[in-house]
Amino acid sequence: MADNQALLTQMRKGAVEYCVLALLVGRERYGYELVQILSQVEGMLVSEGTVYPILSRLKREQLVATEWRESSAGPPRKYYRLTPAGIVALDEFRSQWQVFARAVETFLEQGGTL
Amino acid sequence: MNERDRERLINRYLARLERELDDVPREARRELVEDVRGHIDEAWAASPERDQAALEGILARLGTPEALAREERERLGLGAPPAALGLLEWAAIVLTVVFVPIGLILAWLSSHWRTRDKTVATGIALAGLVLLCGLSYAGQQAYRATPAVVRATETSDPGQWQGLQAAARRSLQGPPAIAIGLVLAGVWGAPLGAAAYLALRVRAAVRRRVAILPVVAAAFAFLAIVLLMLMPLMVRP
Numbered sequence: 001m002a003d004n005q006a007l008l009t010q011m012r013k014g015a016v017e018y019c020v021l022a023l024l025v026g027r028e029r030y031g032y033e034l035v036q037i038l039s040q041v042e043g044m045l046v047s048e049g050t051v052y053p054i055l056s057r058l059k060r061e062q063l064v065a066t067e068w069r070e071s072s073a074g075p076p077r078k079y080y081r082l083t084p085a086g087i088v089a090l091d092e093f094r095s096q097w098q099v100f101a102r103a104v105e106t107f108l109e110q111g112g113t114l
Numbered sequence: 115m116n117e118r119d120r121e122r123l124i125n126r127y128l129a130r131l132e133r134e135l136d137d138v139p140r141e142a143r144r145e146l147v148e149d150v151r152g153h154i155d156e157a158w159a160a161s162p163e164r165d166q167a168a169l170e171g172i173l174a175r176l177g178t179p180e181a182l183a184r185e186e187r188e189r190l191g192l193g194a195p196p197a198a199l200g201l202l203e204w205a206a207i208v209l210t211v212v213f214v215p216i217g218l219i220l221a222w223l224s225s226h227w228r229t230r231d232k233t234v235a236t237g238i239a240l241a242g243l244v245l246l247c248g249l250s251y252a253g254q255q256a257y258r259a260t261p262a263v264v265r266a267t268e269t270s271d272p273g274q275w276q277g278l279q280a281a282a283r284r285s286l287q288g289p290p291a292i293a294i295g296l297v298l299a300g301v302w303g304a305p306l307g308a309a310a311y312l313a314l315r316v317r318a319a320v321r322r323r324v325a326i327l328p329v330v331a332a333a334f335a336f337l338a339i340v341l342l343m344l345m346p347l348m349v350r351p
Contacts, residue, residue, distance in 0.1 A: 032152070049176035053186040073159065075152070077156075
């Protein structure tokens, strides 16, 4: 089952990036805010800190852009927003993911009866 | 929990993270540490509890520095960190001290060091070689400039030879002796510098302190040799 676990980890790692992009649709968010939302959903994160390498990578690939903003309380916050390239990447993932997820579900649910 | 204790705990965590990210490009390392620091501050500000357990909880939820570094490396496409030091790497460090060419060849054979690090180490050693060549050339020129009469005294006549030796001793007392010491340290310093550099660029933070030990030991040995050689010259006949 070790291989199975590795596969699930890889799938989750790939998908989390797009979940982060999805959280930025139509609005900006700062890092800690993203972590809070993602960690509330069971099975999304291995640990809270792993969000930051993901954000760095999305920034490197120019799918998100960042901007420092003063916060009402405490130090300035780094805000993330989708770039046009990020919107395209998210749309592509969304359509492919839905097709793939439906296909897997079909087999998992009715495999023996098909 | 007072601010000093809090800072100490946070800094220890961040220092571990930085150490783990040692082989990650500086810009990426700086950004992750900055992001994590920001996260800790936000989480602390939002925490209803203000004790050490609360801070430890924040750090625990972040994940271990090792896990974060692994994630960062993966997202950077860097792969696993280099393996621990093997026999080849140890031999490279030690032999660079003893006999530079062999040591450096071994270092180049090893995949442990980055190309940049190997190039710098080789450069340090070459700088020593250049220094050595320059000195022997200067020595040759000085010898040529010596009046023929003095050179003629290099005879087998023991009396004259002793006189010459005494003159050499006199001229080597004080500042000249120190200058010679510095020059010798420079010539021997190059291999030592190259070896020290290799040891400092070892890509496993825990091992770095151990790797520098043979280099430090060799440095002391060389210093002792230099002093022993200069001692008779510095003592008045």
